[in-house]
Amino acid sequence: MHAEKMLLSGPKFKANPYPTYAWLRENAPVHCRVSRDGAARMWFLTRYEDVAAALRDAERFVKDVRTAMTPEERARAPEPPPLYRLLTHHMLNADGATHARLRGLVNQAFSARQVETLAPRLREIAEDLMAGVVGRGRMDYVHDFALPFSIAVIAELLGVPERDHSRFRAWSHILMAPSSDNARNVRKTERLQRVMVDFVRYLEELCAERRRAPRADLITRLLEAEEAGDRLSTEELYSMVLLLTIVGHETSVYLLANQTLTLLTHPAVLEAIRSDRSLIAPAIEEAIRFDGPVERATMRFAAEDICLHGQTIRRGDAVSLVLASAHRDERVYREPERYDLARGGPRHLGFGLGAHYCLGAPLARLEARVALETLLERLPDVQLAIPYEALRWQTNPIVRGPKTLPLRWRLPAMQL
Numbered sequence: 001m002h003a004e005k006m007l008l009s010g011p012k013f014k015a016n017p018y019p020t021y022a023w024l025r026e027n028a029p030v031h032c033r034v035s036r037d038g039a040a041r042m043w044f045l046t047r048y049e050d051v052a053a054a055l056r057d058a059e060r061f062v063k064d065v066r067t068a069m070t071p072e073e074r075a076r077a078p079e080p081p082p083l084y085r086l087l088t089h090h091m092l093n094a095d096g097a098t099h100a101r102l103r104g105l106v107n108q109a110f111s112a113r114q115v116e117t118l119a120p121r122l123r124e125i126a127e128d129l130m131a132g133v134v135g136r137g138r139m140d141y142v143h144d145f146a147l148p149f150s151i152a153v154i155a156e157l158l159g160v161p162e163r164d165h166s167r168f169r170a171w172s173h174i175l176m177a178p179s180s181d182n183a184r185n186v187r188k189t190e191r192l193q194r195v196m197v198d199f200v201r202y203l204e205e206l207c208a209e210r211r212r213a214p215r216a217d218l219i220t221r222l223l224e225a226e227e228a229g230d231r232l233s234t235e236e237l238y239s240m241v242l243l244l245t246i247v248g249h250e251t252s253v254y255l256l257a258n259q260t261l262t263l264l265t266h267p268a269v270l271e272a273i274r275s276d277r278s279l280i281a282p283a284i285e286e287a288i289r290f291d292g293p294v295e296r297a298t299m300r301f302a303a304e305d306i307c308l309h310g311q312t313i314r315r316g317d318a319v320s321l322v323l324a325s326a327h328r329d330e331r332v333y334r335e336p337e338r339y340d341l342a343r344g345g346p347r348h349l350g351f352g353l354g355a356h357y358c359l360g361a362p363l364a365r366l367e368a369r370v371a372l373e374t375l376l377e378r379l380p381d382v383q384l385a386i387p388y389e390a391l392r393w394q395t396n397p398i399v400r401g402p403k404t405l406p407l408r409w410r411l412p413a414m415q416l
């Protein structure tokens with residue numbers, strides 16, 4: 001196999017990326033891809049120890065490409081368009097003190113203690129959604145449950161009215177699309193710009209409404225920080241809302257879908273969970289390791305030349321940390337291809353590690369628990385409605401999850 005020719009994207013690769021990652025771990029653990037014009041390099045790190053070390057090392061693997069530039073390079077770098085700036089000044093693109101300030105503003109709202117108070121409301125949302133489908137005998141778990149559930153949770157937390165949830169969902173789906181694709185495709189770029197304009201306009205209106213009539217939601221709290229002056233700029237406020245919307249549901253949807261798929265394809269484990277609910281938490285954690293929703297961490301840039309396994313990653317090069325590969329690394333996990341609730345080995349990296357460790361991890365775990373409990377209670381004999389091989393997978397390089405997850409179950413015999 002030639003590493004340079006290996007597919008690392010597209011539907012065929014996404015259907016089962018694990019054999020490719022196994023080959024890279026063994027033969028090219030620090031693998032470079034060069035852009036068509038030869039101007040940009042992107043490195044893939046695939047072994048657990050390397051991925052974990054890079055996640056922890058926020059000094060050398062930075063998130064803002066400008067942090068990796070010299071002052072002269074920074075002065076020469078073109079300014080991104082204003083509209084783009086309005087939506088990209090968020091913590092996941094920031095380093096050092098800026099990152100700490102932005103994260104500090106919302107840390108408390110996502111703390112484990114605060115999130116646990118949301119449990120009854122999450123159960124209500126899940127019950128309502130399930131009540132809408134239970135009599136049908138089949139559903140697409142992604143579109144009928146996981147998506148509306150995840151968007152309702154994050155939108156309520158932010159303070160987005162229910163009537164706007166589906167618009168919110170459509171916008172964030174388009175804004176999440178990989179930027180390289182969009183740059184290649186003018187029509188897509190135009191669409192993206194239109195969506196950005198609509199989204200910003202919507203946020204302006206929502207913020208004006210909350211200024212007039214403050215509520216006990218996150219947007220109101222962020223507006224207070226913005227008004228206090230130096231803590232949050234308008235660009236940062238809008239970017240924060242966009243970030244929380246996108247990471248707050250795109251990932252959760254596939255956490256829910258993938259854990260359901262994993263359990264339905266491991267019926268013995270599913271049975272064990274049915275009779276012992278204390279297994280729910282380990283089942284969720286092992287599902288994140290086995291087939292988690294974040295296949296690759298978001299892009300990093302080398303802040304200096306970095307030598308690793310005989311290769312030199314040059315300052316400014318892009319680096320992709322492949323979590324899905326780290327999770328199948330036979331150097332740290334025994335039989336990594338097995339879904340095994342009793343497994344040892346290091347902690348999974350499914351929520352990242354270090355400075356950018358997932359802010360929403362307690363909320364994501366709660367969503368996963370409530371969704372799984374609801375499924376077990378309301379659909380006792382649920383099954384996959386199509387063979388595993390017939391599933392089609394999302395092609396976004398960061399996210400891993402099926403486009404749809406058709407389920408079926410028996411309806412009770414009609415009462416006479």
Ligand code: HEM
Pocket residue numbers: 091092093103154243244247248249251252255288292293294297298299349350351352353355356357358359360361363364367
């Ligand atoms: C429930 C809603 C969620 C919210 C509100 C949320 C929020 C966030 C935020 C704000 C960050 C950036 C933190 C920073 O830069 O300091 C982040 C990072 C991350 N999140 Fe989440 N998240 C959620 C769900 C999930 C789920 C379900 C997963 C996967 C199981 C996940 C995996 C990650 C990972 C891997 C990172 C690190 C990305 C990187 O370092 O490149 N998140 N999350």
